[in-house]
Amino acid sequence: MEYQLKKEGKFQYIEEGEGHVLLLLHGLFGALSNWNSVLDHFSKKYKVVIPLMPLYTMNILKTNVDGLSDFIHDFIKYKNYQSVTLIGNSLGGHVALVYVLDHPEKVHSMILTGSSGLYEDSLGGTYPKRQDYEFIKKKTELTFYDPATATKELVDEVYEIVNSRIKALRILHLAKSAIRHNLSKEVDQIKIPVCLIWGNNDIITPPDVAREFKELLPVSELHFIDKCGHAAMMERPDEFNQIVEEYLTRLSVKSI
Secondary structure: OOOOOEEEOOEEEEEEOOOOEEEEEOOOOOOHHHHHHHHHHHOOOOEEEEEOOOOOOOOHHHOOHHHHHHHHHHHHHHHOOOOEEEEEEOHHHHHHHHHHHHOHHHEEEEEEEOOOOOOOOHHHHOOOOOOOHHHHHHHHHOOOOOHHHOOHHHHHHHHHHHOOHHHHHHHHHHHHHHHHOOOOOOHHHOOOOEEEEEEOOOOOOOHHHHHHHHHHOOOEEEEEEOOOOOOHHHHOHHHHHHHHHHHHHHOOOOOO
C-alpha cells in the first residue's frame, strides 16, 4: 500500500491510523519502506508514525546518536504526542534508548529489534567499498538470514548511499558515533517496559547482544525468531507483528 509522506517544516513523516502512537525509528541504511508490514498491520488499530530521520541533512556536528535523539524530541513536541511506544531497529533502536534516558516521561513502552547501543558489526565488519556493486550486494545480504530478502531495490538504495561522497561520510560518522556511544552502564536506568525481538541469525547485533540487553533492562522480555537476521520486521513480518500485537495487548495499550 502507498502512504503519503507529509512535509511540515523540517519534518518529513508518515502518519496513519488513530489511537495510541507507535513511533517507528529506522536504522542507518534503513528507509521508511522497512516498516511497511508494521504500518499495514497496526494502522488499523493504532496511530503509526514513521519520521524520516535527517541522516544526510543535519548539521554535521549534530549528526550523531544524541543529535538524532534531539531531533525525535523536537518532532514529538511538534506533534504534541503523549506517552508513545517507540519501536526501533538497529540505529533506530539506539536512538530510542537515548531518547528514553533523556525523556522517560514521554515514552510509555519500547520495542527493540536488532538494536545497537551495546555492540554492532556494521555490514558484517567491513565498510562498503565505493563503486563495487557486487561487494555491496553481498554485504547487504548479510543483513538477512535469507539473502533473497535483499531485493535489488534495497541493494540499489545502499549502493547509491555509499557512492555519494557526502552521504557515505555521514554514514561513517554516524556509525562511529553509535560505536562510541555505548550504553551498557546506562540502560539499567530505563524503567519502562521493553520488548526485545531478535533474529536468531543476526550477525550484526548477534543474539548475545539481545541477552545482554535482557539482563540490563529491568522491565524487559526477549523473543527470538528463527531463520531471521538483523531486520525481523522485514524478513519475518508475520512473527514480528504477532509478538508486538500480543505485547501491546498485555500492556493494555489502548487501540481504537
